[in-house]
Amino acid sequence: MNLHSRREWLGASALALLARRLRAMPLADIKLGITTDEIEEDVNVAAKFLADHNLKWAEVRNIWGKYNTDQPMDKIREARGILDERGVKVSIEGTGFFKVPLPAETPDGQKRLDQQWALLDGSFERAKAFGTNKLRIFTFMLGRNEQPTPQGYERIYELTREAARRAKRAGCLLAVETIGGGWVGTGAQAADLLRQVKEDSLGITWDPNNAAQGGEIPFPDGYRKMDPARIFHVHLRDFKHENGKVVWAAVGQGEFDNVAQIRALLKDGYKGTFTLETHWRDPQDKTPMHATEISLAGMLKVIEKV
Numbered sequence: 001m002n003l004h005s006r007r008e009w010l011g012a013s014a015l016a017l018l019a020r021r022l023r024a025m026p027l028a029d030i031k032l033g034i035t036t037d038e039i040e041e042d043v044n045v046a047a048k049f050l051a052d053h054n055l056k057w058a059e060v061r062n063i064w065g066k067y068n069t070d071q072p073m074d075k076i077r078e079a080r081g082i083l084d085e086r087g088v089k090v091s092i093e094g095t096g097f098f099k100v101p102l103p104a105e106t107p108d109g110q111k112r113l114d115q116q117w118a119l120l121d122g123s124f125e126r127a128k129a130f131g132t133n134k135l136r137i138f139t140f141m142l143g144r145n146e147q148p149t150p151q152g153y154e155r156i157y158e159l160t161r162e163a164a165r166r167a168k169r170a171g172c173l174l175a176v177e178t179i180g181g182g183w184v185g186t187g188a189q190a191a192d193l194l195r196q197v198k199e200d201s202l203g204i205t206w207d208p209n210n211a212a213q214g215g216e217i218p219f220p221d222g223y224r225k226m227d228p229a230r231i232f233h234v235h236l237r238d239f240k241h242e243n244g245k246v247v248w249a250a251v252g253q254g255e256f257d258n259v260a261q262i263r264a265l266l267k268d269g270y271k272g273t274f275t276l277e278t279h280w281r282d283p284q285d286k287t288p289m290h291a292t293e294i295s296l297a298g299m300l301k302v303i304e305k306v
Helices: 003-024 043-052 073-085 107-130 150-170 187-196 208-213 218-225 258-267 288-305
Strands: 031-035 057-060 089-094 134-137 173-177 202-206 231-236 238-242 245-249 273-276
Touching: 031 043, 031 089, 031 288, 043 057, 043 073, 043 288, 057 273, 073 089, 073 107, 089 107, 089 231, 089 273, 107 134, 107 150, 134 231, 150 173, 150 187, 150 202, 173 231, 187 202, 187 218, 208 218, 208 231, 208 238, 208 245, 218 258, 231 258, 258 288, 273 288
Parallel strands: 031 057, 031 273, 057 089, 089 134, 134 173, 173 202, 202 231, 231 273
Antiparallel strands: 238 245
16 A cells, blocks of 8 residues: 555544544534534535534534625525535524724714624524524724723623614524633623623623633633523633743643533533634644544544543
8 A cells, every 4th residue: 555545544544433433422412513614614515524523513604705694695595505414503603793893983983883783684684594593793802902991891781782682683692702802802701791781682602712812711710700501602622822822722732621611511501502613723734624623533532521
C-alpha cells in the first residue's frame, strides 16, 4: 500500500470508528449539534457530515456564502429541505441582530436601529422556515477603546426589552450570546441583563469560552451567577492562554473543563441543545471540516465522562 492510499485508509478507518462511537453514545440526554459553517457553508456538505456522524442538530449561521438572514426565503427553504432529508433539526438560527455598535440617539442612529428591527423581523420569518423558534442575538458591540457606561447599559436593557416583546408576539425566543468585545460578554454581565430584562422570551446562549475572553473564569464563577432556567442554548469548544491572551484550541487540548460545565447544566435541569462551534483551526489543515472533526472527537470523549 503506497503512502497516499495508506493515509486514505487510515482516514476512512478513523471516520468509521468515530461514527460507531457516536452511535453508541448516550446523546439522547445531550442534544449535540454543530454550527453548519464550522463544517462547510454548502448546506449539502454540512448536512451529510452531520448525518454521517449521527448528529441530529445544527445551528445555522452562514449558508452558501452569505449570512442566512441575507439569503432569500427560497434558499432558506432549500436549506431546510436538505437538513430534513438527512434527519437534522435546526436548534437555533444564528443572527447578527444587535451585533453592531450601540447606535447614537440621533436621526442617523435611529436609521441604524430601524435596520436592526427590519433584520429581526426577517429573522423571525427565517427561523420559522427552519423549524425553530430560537434566535441567537447579541446586545451590541463595544467600539475600539470604548468602555461600557451605566447609561449605555440602561439603553441596551431598554432596547433588549423591546426586542423581547417583539419576539413574544412572533412566538419566538431570543438567546443573547455572551461574546468577547460585546457589552454582554461574561456570565456576570449576562446575569445583570437577565435581572433587568425579565421577559420570558429572552434568555442566554451561554458561551463560556467567549466569557473567558472577557477575563472571567467562566465555570464555575460566571455560570453560577446566571439563572440556569434562562439559558436557552449552549456553545461548546475549548481555549487556552497564550502570551496573556485567550486563543481557541481543539476540544480536549485546552483549559476549559467541558465535563464539569455540562454536568452542572444537566444537574440544573438544562434540556436544551448544545452546539460545537470549534473556531479553532489546525495550522496543518485550516479547513473548517478538519478542525470540527478533531474537536468532535474530543467532545465525544467529554460526553463519555459526563
